[in-house]
Amino acid sequence: MQVKYRDLEADLAKKLEAMFGVANGGMIEVNPGQVLIPPKFKDVAQRIVDMEVHPDDVWLVSYPRTGSTWTQEMVWLLGNDLDFQGAKMLQQLRAPVLELTALLGNDTSGVIKLIGETVDIVESMPSPRFIKTHLPLELLPKQLDTVKPKIVYVCRNPKDMCVSYYHYCRLMHDLHGSFEDFCELFLQEKVPMGPIWNHIMGFWKRRNDPNVLFLKYEELKKDLRSCVLRCAKFLDKTLTEKEVEAVLDHLSFESMKNNPAVNLEPVLEYRKTALMNQMAEDQITCLQAPSFIRKGVNGDWANHMSPEMAARFDEWNEKHLEGTGLSFSA
Ligand code: A3P
Numbered sequence: 525m526q527v528k529y530r531d532l533e534a535d536l537a538k539k540l541e542a543m544f545g546v547a548n549g550g551m552i553e554v555n556p557g558q559v560l561i562p563p564k565f566k567d568v569a570q571r572i573v574d575m576e577v578h579p580d581d582v583w584l585v586s587y588p589r590t591g592s593t594w595t596q597e598m599v600w601l602l603g604n605d606l607d608f609q610g611a612k613m614l615q616q617l618r619a620p621v622l623e624l625t626a627l628l629g630n631d632t633s634g635v636i637k638l639i640g641e642t643v644d645i646v647e648s649m650p651s652p653r654f655i656k657t658h659l660p661l662e663l664l665p666k667q668l669d670t671v672k673p674k675i676v677y678v679c680r681n682p683k684d685m686c687v688s689y690y691h692y693c694r695l696m697h698d699l700h701g702s703f704e705d706f707c708e709l710f711l712q713e714k715v716p717m718g719p720i721w722n723h724i725m726g727f728w729k730r731r732n733d734p735n736v737l738f739l740k741y742e743e744l745k746k747d748l749r750s751c752v753l754r755c756a757k758f759l760d761k762t763l764t765e766k767e768v769e770a771v772l773d774h775l776s777f778e779s780m781k782n783n784p785a786v787n788l789e790p791v792l793e794y795r796k797t798a799l800m801n802q803m804a805e806d807q808i809t810c811l812q813a814p815s816f817i818r819k820g821v822n823g824d825w826a827n828h829m830s831p832e833m834a835a836r837f838d839e840w841n842e843k844h845l846e847g848t849g850l851s852f853s854a
Pocket of ligand 1 (some may be wrong): 584587588589590591592593594683687688689691717775776777780816817818819820821824
């Protein structure tokens with residue numbers, strides 16, 4: 525399969541430029557999948573599709589802001605026999621986001637300086653590799669289908685995803701459009717990374733494959749213990765009760781929020797300093813308020829969306845979920 529690229533249509537480019545403050549919102553369209561992503565992705569897209577997959581790889585796939593850092597931490601710990609000492613290393617280094625360097629475009633965040641080119645890192649990692657990605661199935665290595673490594677997929681109800689993504693884009697991508705504008709973009713599936721339902725359904729259809737574990741953020745929130753046990757079973761691991769307790773403690777919201785290996789603090793500090801040099805006082809305040817691990821609850825959409833907007837999301841969800849057997853509780 526040959527990856528193809530095209531410029532955004534003029535209307536969308538204009539809209540994204542107004543919201544993200546850079547030409548075309550800093551994105552191109554990549555196909556298959558109509559994925560919206562920074563042009564730097566061209567450097568690695570074909571390499572990713574053609575890359576070698578190892579049978580003992582463990583892949584964590586998700587759309588952004590679905591609790592993927594949380595899930596990755598669970599998967600990594602269980603897969604590494606609860607190596608809490610090893611877990612002190614930046615998650616980005618022990619379980620890199622495959623396309624991260626490309627996503628960061630011109631690297632105002634300083635991540636590239638901090639960790640290097642992520643595709644290189646993944647290719648040179650010793651086995652078993654723990655790899656995270658936000659790319660949809662279409663742009664992932666073809667060998668996933670033949671080699672069939674373990675894949676954990678996590679998704680989240682779209683209303684909370686949208687809220688979380690909005691805060692994230694403000695924090696990391698200089699989004700200055702309103703929340704309502706962002707909702708419109710989300711409903712049109714034109715936020716960075718593009719189509720949402722295709723992303724989810726690609727893996728929902730494979731949920732019963734023996735090498736796939738399909739999880740929802742809402743399940744993790746409701747009953748983390750049983751998700752840990754399911755995940756341990758999936759990874760062929762057994763845990764004592766004491767070990768389960770230790771994992772639950774490590775994965776609690778408070779502990780994750782205060783854990784510099786996963787809360788992106790080192791990256792955010794670098795970015796804040798860079799941005800504060802260019803910003804007005806009021807912007808600095810809103811920059812400092814949110815964090816990568818933000819609120820960690822189900823249903824935060826109710827604090828952000830008007831009843832009308834929530835109803836539009838519900839209708840949109842229903843349309844895409846009808847007949848699929850998939851549902852979201854929040
Ligand atoms: P909110 O913005 O709603 O708080 P991702 O890692 O895929 O970017 O997802 C980020 C979301 O996962 C954020 O959601 C973040 O707070 C939430 N999250 C991270 N760790 C968590 C935890 N231990 N418990 C609950 N939510 C968590």
